[in-house]
Amino acid sequence: MKFRIARRTLLAAALSLPALAAVAAPLVLGFSQVGAESEWRSANTASIKAAAKEAGVTLKFADAQQKQENQVKAIRSYIAQKVDVIAFSPVVESGWDTVLKEAKAAGIPVILTDRAVKVADPSLYVSFIGSDFVEEGRRAGRWLLERAAKTPNASLNIVELQGTVGSAPALDRKKGFEEVIKGNPKLQIIRSQSGEFTRAKGKEVMEAFLKARDKKIDVLYAHNDDMAIGAIQAIEEAGLKPGVDIAIVSIDGVRGAFEAMKAGKLNVTVECNPLLGPQLMQLARDVAAKKPVEKRITVNEGVFPAEVAAKELPNRKY
Ligand code: GZL
DSSP states (O other), X not given: OHHHHHHHHHHHHXXXXXXXXXXXXXXXXXXXXXXXXXXXHHHHHHHHHHHHHHHTOEEEEXXXXXXXXXXXXXXXXXXXXXXXXXXXOOSSSSSOHHHHHHHHHTTOOEEEESSOOOOSOGGGOSEEEOOOHHHHHHHHHHHHHHHHHHSTTOOEEEEEEEXXXXXXXXXXXXHHHHHHHXXXXXXXXXXXXXXXXXXXXXXXXXXXXXXXXXXXXXXXXXXXXXXXHHHHHHHHHTTOOBTTTBXXXXXXXXXXXXXXXXXXXXXXXXXXXXXOHHHHHHHHHHHHTTOOOOSEEOOOOOEEEGGGHHHHGGGOOO
């Protein structure tokens, strides 16, 4: 009798093995995030966390507080934990070759999200999913060209709040904007400085721009909405009307920008979509399953002038 039960138990166990094997262990994704510097970043983090939960992916998440050394530490810890895939949004473009070589040597594929890196060997990452920042800068420039064309003979002095020094969005948004306005005698950038993508620093730098009274400021070009919102406070405290005395063109398309446009304090925002979570989870699964993936995946984005802000605001997802 005993023998028969044992045999039946063994048989049942043997039959269930393929079923067990079919329910593979959840994918483990190690993610290093830039920080929590802006509304855009918060929406990006929320999208990644929600998508991981939805996809049944085990997410290990680290906030680097905008410091590259913290991202390198986080990537090294994911290598030590032998995660299946590593993904990160690199705070700056350079300085990644060594740690990405360590990930490659450990056989762990790396996905770039949001921002790009400059590395000698592009095989150090399998795919980069994120916006085209040069095009975002061009879109900001094109909006200003159209506005300038409506104000005949006016020459417009532009001040520029750049993003984080050395970051792909700061470098590329500057490049795209200048590509469009160059050669136009009516448009000149008279001052340009980093506001580090934050409201506080954006306000502080705009205050300094306003204090240097040598040239009238007609336009602010901000590399993200958070710096523009900080600058709006500085402009108001200087007794000027943002969006009227100083036209403001910005990038991201966060809720705060739509509210500022509704209030007549911001003139246009160029969308930069932070909701990359679902695409990242699918990409991580495909990479883990060794399926071929696109090296460069971009996201669709629009341009939202103040005239459409009120209508659009209820539709915004971030
Ligand atoms: C752009 C992203 C930038 C946003 C900022 O994809 O890297 O970083 O424009 C954020 O708001 O801080």
